Structures are given as C-alpha cells and as structure tokens.
C-alpha cells in the first residue's frame with residue numbers, strides 16, 4: 404500500500420499550516436502536497452491552547468483558531484485543504500523514514516513517498532517520569548501540548564472549581580496555565596526549582612512584578628524545590644504532591660509544564676540519520692538538512708541566526724515556526740530568489756490582562772525602564788555597546804515595532820545611563 408507526493412510535510416502543527424499557505428500562494432498543483440499528522444485535526448494555532456481554550460466563558464474552539472489566523476492570515480479549514488487539493492492525512496503517526504528511498508512508513512503500514520520532505524514534527528512535553536518521578540499518568544495530572552491534552556485539562560478543571568491545583572514548572576506554560584486555573588476559580592500553588600518565574604528570560608526585577616501580580620490573585624509560590632512523588636487515593640487520583648524537602652501539598656489536580664524535547668527520533672539513526680545540533684535537526688539558512696531533499700522547520704529545527712553571527716539556535720516559539728516554514732517552502736519552490744533566512748527571534752506571552760513581547764537575545768548588561776507599578780515597563784540587553792535584546796510589557800503595536808527595530812538594527816548604545824533614562828523613547832529615536 405502506498406501513495407506518492409511531490410511535497411510531504413511530516414507533522415501537522417503550526418509550521419505545517421503556514422507551510423501549506425505558502426505552498427498554495429506559490430501555486431502548488433492539486434495532488435502534489437500532503438500533510439501527515441498524528442493529530443486528528445487540521446493545523447491550528449497551538450498557543451491558543453493555554454489561553455483562549457482554557458477560558459471558563461466563551462472558550463476558543465476549533466475551527467476558530469486553525470492556522471493562519473494567528474498572523475492575521477487566511478483560516479485554513481479542512482474545506483480549504485480540500486479545495487486546494489492538499490491531502491490531510493490525519494490521525495496518522497509516521498513510524499520510520501528511509502531517506503535513500505525517499506519514503507515514510509506510517510503506523511498503519513502505508514508507504515508515502517516524496518520528492519521533497521519538510522519535517523515539522525515539533526516537540527513533545529517532557530514527562531516527570533524522565534526525571535525519575537512516577538505516577539503522572541493519573542487522571543488528574545495534566546500536561547499541555549496538543550488539543551487532546553487541552554480537552555483533558557478543561558475536564559479536570561471543571562471538576563475542580565473552587566478547589567486547588569499545583570502547577571509544576573515556572574516557565575511560560577506554568578504561568579499561562581496558572582492564570583487559566585485562577586480564572587477558573589482554582590487556587591494555585593506553583594512549584595519550581597529556580598529562584599524566580601521564567602528564569603530563562605526574566606530578570607529578578609521583572610519576575611518580582613509578575614510574582615506580585617500573581618500573589619495578588621491568590622497564587623502561592625514554592626521556589627527552589629521540586630516534586631519527588633505523588634500521594635494517591637484508592638482510585639489512583641493524586642491527592643497530594645511531596646517535594647524534595649519533604650513538604651506535602653494537598654491538591655485536587657496537578658499541571659506539569661517542565662519543558663519540551665524536539666521530536667527528532669525518526670531521524671537520529673540508520674537510513675534516516677540527519678545531522679543534529681542543539682537537540683534539533685540541523686539546517687542551513689534555507690532550512691535544508693544534511694539531506695538536500697529534506698527540510699526541517701519550527702520547534703524541531705536548529706538553524707543559523709544571522710543576527711547572532713549565524714549561531715545555531717533551536718527556537719521553541721510560534722513566530723519562528725511560522726517564518727521558518729514559509730522560508731523552507733520558498734527555498735524549495737523558488738530556490739533562485741530565496742537567500743538565507745534573516746530571522747529576528749521573537750517570543751510573546753499573555754497572562755490575565757498582561758501581555759509582553761521579547762525580541763533578540765537576553766545576554767549582556769540589562770537596563771530596565773518604565774513604570775513597573777503601572778504594568779508598563781521593559782528591559783534592554785546591551786552587549787558590546789549594542790542592543791541585543793528587548794522586552795516590553797503592556798506596549799502598543801507601535802511600541803513593539805520600535806523595540807523590534809532597535810534589536811534588528813543592533814542599535815548603538817553610547818551611554819547606558821541615558822538609555823535607562825530614555826527607556827522606550829530610545830527605541831523611537833533610533
């Protein structure tokens with residue numbers, strides 16, 4: 404049993420949706436392109452899962468947030484794919500690949516061949532078991548990566564209204580899930596090993612602002628600690644978590660957000676071996692892997708970032724998925740007019756009524772600015788006399804555009820004191 408396509412996108416997440424739109428704009432012929440996805444729905448904007456999807460009132464539901472609405476582009480419903488002659492092979496996991504034969508083998512035993520393959524397998528949530536903690540398959544323990552996880556979390560939350568939850572992990576998934584839980588009237592304790600929230604990005608000063616905001620909404624923090632085991636009732640439900648220092652926290656549900664791992668395993672050995680780096684599939688500036696017919700995009704791709712001197716980075720953010728996907732399609736379909744991707748790393752999050760954006764890299768000296776008590780503040784990262792990163796909470800569209808520009812142009816900073824005084828104004832002067 405087998406099918407043949409010119410272009411195959413392996414994975415049906417954010418990157419797949421944006422790649423499909425780009426293929427269609429470049430007039431892919433009906434029957435030439437397919438998307439193979441383990442998920443049972445057409446590509447959607449994954450960030451919605453920890454935001455609108457978890458709201459107690461008027462929650463976001465498909466088909467509202469199919470790609471590419473997140474970038475204010477067309478919404479690609481299953482009907483759109485049908486009309487374009489793009490085959491959606493859903494609910495189908497690819498089991499193995501043979502790069503020499505240019506074919507993929509599905510769990511159902513079907514062989515799918517390609518001329519060009521785009522790997523868009525994204526990432527999976529890390530499980531507590533990988534850290535030696537057992538029992539996270541209990542019915543009231545939730546992870547959040549796909550729509551099935553989100554449906555499960557909604558059900559568990561509904562059974563816990565007025566009760567309590569423990570959130571394991573202080574990254575953006577932990578923060579966004581906590582905000583959603585609080586909005587659903589659930590009391591939350593956040594547990595994480597770092598000194599403060601979002602330790603990979605926030606400075607202590609920035610984290611203090613968000614922690615205070617959360618505390619005002621009843622959230623408790625247990626920092627510098629990790630979960631070591633669960634207590635369960637006779638039905639298997641978790642009733643408490645036990646931490647490394649012996650602390651016991653009774654709870655009605657647990658949400659775990661402890662990071663992700665890129666889905667590279669199909670391509671790390673044998674006849675499917677590709678060069679890997681930084682936990683991802685290594686690609687060049689055209690998103691092309693060590694096999695010239697194979698491209699990788701989104702969370703699974705490790706690509707050279709021009710702005711950082713072509714340092715190879717794997718970026719786990721939605722904007723990177725959208726842009727790398729489009730770039731790969733352009734490189735495949737219009738190779739002569741496609742140069743190396745010149746990408747400005749960008750990441751955002753929204754919690755409660757707060758919203759921030761971050762551009763670039765958070766290395767070097769940090770210069771905070773703005774009005775912290777009134778939720779309008781930011782920070783620049785200055786490295787070797789130039790702006791290398793910028794963060795802004797509570798900005799307007801033009802404010803975000805301005806900070807993005809100073810990072811993109813690596814604006815020169817001759818006086819850090821002056822930069823601090825000017826704050827956001829600096830970005831508009833450049």
Ligand code: FAD
Pocket residue numbers: 413414415416417418419439440441442448449450451452453495496497498523524525526547548549576666669700701702703718719720721722724749750751752753
């Ligand atoms: P994914 O969107 O993960 O898609 C991968 C697809 O591949 C999935 O459909 C998967 O089922 C499929 N797949 C994997 N292996 C196989 C296989 N063997 N066979 C078939 N199919 C396979 N980023 C931000 O910048 N801001 C945010 O606010 C934000 N919020 C987020 C909230 C949540 C809850 C999550 C989970 C992520 C969030 N992100 C956010 C990150 C963003 O969603 C990802 O960077 C983006 O989804 C990556 O796109 P992708 O296409 O590479 O991978």
